[in-house]
Amino acid sequence: MKRTLLLNNDYDPLTFLAERRVFRFLAKDKVEIxxxxxxxxxxxxxxxxxxxxxxxxxxxxxNYRSVIFSKNEVIKRDKGICQFCGKHLSPNKITIDHIIPKSRGGENSFYNCVVACFECNNKKNNLLLDEAGMKLLRKPEYPKKYIRNVFEDKIKSWHEDWNWYYDRYKIVNQD
Ligand SMILES: [Zn+2]
Incomplete structure (x- = not known):
């Protein structure tokens, strides 16, 4: 039996649909082919x-799986890249910078912690971004992890159109 991949409106793969659900989605005009x-x-x-x-x-x-805050999860999210200068850091060169410094009430959270190299972390010291004249490469966000791996089941007939979504999915969900 051929299967149908359901994408979210932003093209993220959500799930594979059983045939009757395919017809229901089509009948209700909720999807585009x-x-x-x-x-x-x-x-x-x-x-x-x-x-x-x-x-x-x-x-x-x-629904995202909740991820408990840890230095490791911040490093994974930022892929070991200094969020100020963009340098790829080897594990022993990684430091965690608090955007709002701890000394000024900044907390340990995914929104307040980023990977930084020694130089950038030193430069920022206990200053706020504006005070240090520094900018983040991207806004730190809560790490995205899906509850369920859409592609974890073995799929007998693979449609080549799915390659693109599969690749994109792997990037978003890699550990
Ligand atoms: Zn740096």
Whole structure:
């Protein structure tokens, strides 16, 4: 049996749908068809190709696995890159900078902690970003991890249109 991949409105893969759910989504006009299989089916007497990829017309919030704050999770999120100068750091060169310094009430949280190299961490010292005249490469966010791996099941017939989503999915979810 051919399967159908459901994408969120932002093209993130959500799940594979059983056939009856595919028809329900189509009937309710909740999805657009991104790609199709060669197999046909009939809907309201009209011959259609069976969808391989569907995209939701409206964005739904995903359930993320909660990640407990730790230095390691910050390093994973920032991929070991200094969030000020963009340098890739070897593990023994990594420090964690508190955006609002601890001495000024900054907390240990994903929103307040970033990977920094020694130089940048020293330069920032116990200053705020503005005071130090420094900028972050990106806004620190809560690490995204899906509750369920969409692609963890073995899939018999693979549609080549899925490669792109699969690659993107791996990037978002890598450890
Ligand atoms: Zn740096």
């Amino acid at each position: 991104i790609s199709v299989w060669d197999d046909h089916f009939y809907m309201n007497g009209v011959e259609c190709k069976f969808p391989a990829t569907l995209r939701l017309k409206t964005y739904i919030r995903k």
